[in-house]
Amino acid sequence: MKIAIIDDNSTTLLLNEIVLKKIVTPEDSIIKFSHLKEIYAEFDRFAEVFDIVICDHNLGLNSTSGFDFLTELKEKNDKVICVLLTSDDSLLLKSQVLFQGDILFVQKHPVEAPKALEYIVNEVRKERDESK
Secondary structure, eight states, X not given: OXXXXXXXXXXXXXXXXXXXXXXXXXXXXEEEESOHHHHHTTXXXXXXXXXXXEEOSOOOTXXXXXXXXXXXXXXXXXXXXXXXXXXXXXXXXXXXXXXHOSEEEEEOOTTHHHHHHHHHHHHHHHHHHHTO
């Protein structure tokens, strides 16, 4: 399984990688991105490579939001599992994600977020194993 983590904050990026390394198997890979520019340069290929994409919502000034990026990604490949991992607790954002319907919303929380990511990764793995 290939997992992408996207966050403009290098500390958060590293922490998420540490959390995921406790969950994944040796066959899995985790690739980190700090800017969407890297991804948009090869968006078509990116959309087909990853099984799970975990993205922060607020990716810095003058950047596409994580929600908008994940929405575009789902339009390109509806099989990729998209996770919006954010500290943004606004009702508007939660409503947008709920309305979208195929993006998972995970609130950044030191205890709950790792549990949610573990659950998501394990469910995706189980689903992929059953489809083989």
